[in-house]
Amino acid sequence: MTHPLVISADDYAYHQAVDDGILELIRQGRLTATSCMVMSPRWPEAAKALTLDIRQKADIGLHLDFTEFGAPVRQPLSRLILRTFLHSLSAHAIRQNIQAQLDRFEEALGTSPDYIDGHQHVHQLPQIRQALLEIIQQRYGQHGPWLRISNPPSADGLKGHIIRGLGAQALQREATKQGLHCSSRLLGVYDFNDTAMPYLDRLRICLQQAQDAGGMPVLMCHPALPDAKAPASDPIAHARGAEFSALGGSGFASLLQQFAISPLRGSAYLST
Numbered sequence: 350m351t352h353p354l355v356i357s358a359d360d361y362a363y364h365q366a367v368d369d370g371i372l373e374l375i376r377q378g379r380l381t382a383t384s385c386m387v388m389s390p391r392w393p394e395a396a397k398a399l400t401l402d403i404r405q406k407a408d409i410g411l412h413l414d415f416t417e418f419g420a421p422v423r424q425p426l427s428r429l430i431l432r433t434f435l436h437s438l439s440a441h442a443i444r445q446n447i448q449a450q451l452d453r454f455e456e457a458l459g460t461s462p463d464y465i466d467g468h469q470h471v472h473q474l475p476q477i478r479q480a481l482l483e484i485i486q487q488r489y490g491q492h493g494p495w496l497r498i499s500n501p502p503s504a505d506g507l508k509g510h511i512i513r514g515l516g517a518q519a520l521q522r523e524a525t526k527q528g529l530h531c532s533s534r535l536l537g538v539y540d541f542n543d544t545a546m547p548y549l550d551r552l553r554i555c556l557q558q559a560q561d562a563g564g565m566p567v568l569m570c571h572p573a574l575p576d577a578k579a580p581a582s583d584p585i586a587h588a589r590g591a592e593f594s595a596l597g598g599s600g601f602a603s604l605l606q607q608f609a610i611s612p613l614r615g616s617a618y619l620s621t
Contacts, residue, residue: 351611353618354559355532355567356596357382357497359412359468362395366577366586370593372398374572375407379596381614382567384410384466384497387453388418396457408463408614410494411454413472413481415446422446426469430515433474443480451488461489463616466497473499473516482523495530495615496520497567501538502558509538530619533564541571541588548588548595549604556608565618572596 358371361383368391374380386392399409413419416426422442424432432438454462465485471477485493500517501509512535521531536555539546552568559566573579575590583589595601605612 351609352560352562353565353613354536354556354610355382355408355565355615355618356380356612357384357408357410357466357567357569359384359466359569359571361385361409361412362387362389362392363417364391364573364580364583366573366579367571367589368395368398369577370573370575370589372403373574374593374596375403377597378406378612379601380407380570380572381612382408382410382464384412384464385454385462386412386414386418386468387450387457388414390418392453393457399458406614408616409458410464410466410497411450411462412468413447413450413465413477414468415471415477416469419446419450419468426471429471430474433476436476438476440476440480443476444484447477447481447484451484462494463614464495464497467499470499470512470515472496473520475516475519478516478520478523482520482527482529485529486527491528493527493529495532495619496524497532497535497569498524499535500533501535502562504558505538508540512538530565530615532567532615534558534562534566535569536562536566537569541585544587544591548591549598549600552595552601553604556604556610559610560608565615567615570596 371383498521499512572593573589579586
């Protein structure tokens with residue numbers, strides 16, 4: 350018996366080292382999904398690299414952004430959280446931002462996203478999740494993309510608790526009522542500045558969690574080529590390189606076999 354796991358890389362189109370690292374890991378069969386920052390200046394160029402061969406190996410999703418490149422709504426995360434919980438953001442601006450990102454995705458790739466998640470998990474915040482679900486219903490009906498739910502295990506500590514508290518249960522409940530497919534557990538949450546534990550050891554814990562997760566768990570990661578020059582604005586560049594090295598190494602392949610984990614695309618899992 351094998352256990353399904355979607356291995357999903359965030360931040361495609363953030364910068365070239367991220368894109369090159371993600372594409373390499375998809376070709377190796379180590380990643381089965383990546384979500385795209387379509388408001389990034391790199392997106393038009395990065396989208397061209399998402400060839401048919403890449404799309405046959407991995408789901409391509411939208412990394413919904415309200416804090417990095419997103420416009421007309423762009424806010425620091427702490428302010429965005431506060432304003433959405435106070436319901437003080439412009440509903441029109443939120444809808445405009447989501448529609449613009451879906452439009453840019455579809456114009457570049459000629460198809461709707463396979464799935465949607467959020468940069469810094471913003472897709473499940475109040476106001477944003479309601480607008481997102483309404484737009485998915487209007488644009489796609491019952492054939493909308495699957496949603497990645499930011500629902501880490503309780504063992505992931507305070508950071509996992511905070512992420513889950515942004516609205517994971519509400520998004521999953523409302524999306525399920527709408528007939529949309531959702532992932533189950535979100536694995537891979539950790540403090541990027543914590544270098545005490547090698548990333549391969551973190552992956553071992555994630556794969557153990559995947560065995561008991563049920564449904565369609567997702568391992569979230571943020572790899573990039575370790576030897577490439579990353580912009581100074583990338584706060585997690587060191588962690589990205591460590592993740593790439595571990596995910597592409599023989600140790601991770603051995604762990605997948607040891608824990609009987611079957612990496613697969615979410616859309617393939619949902620079609621069975």
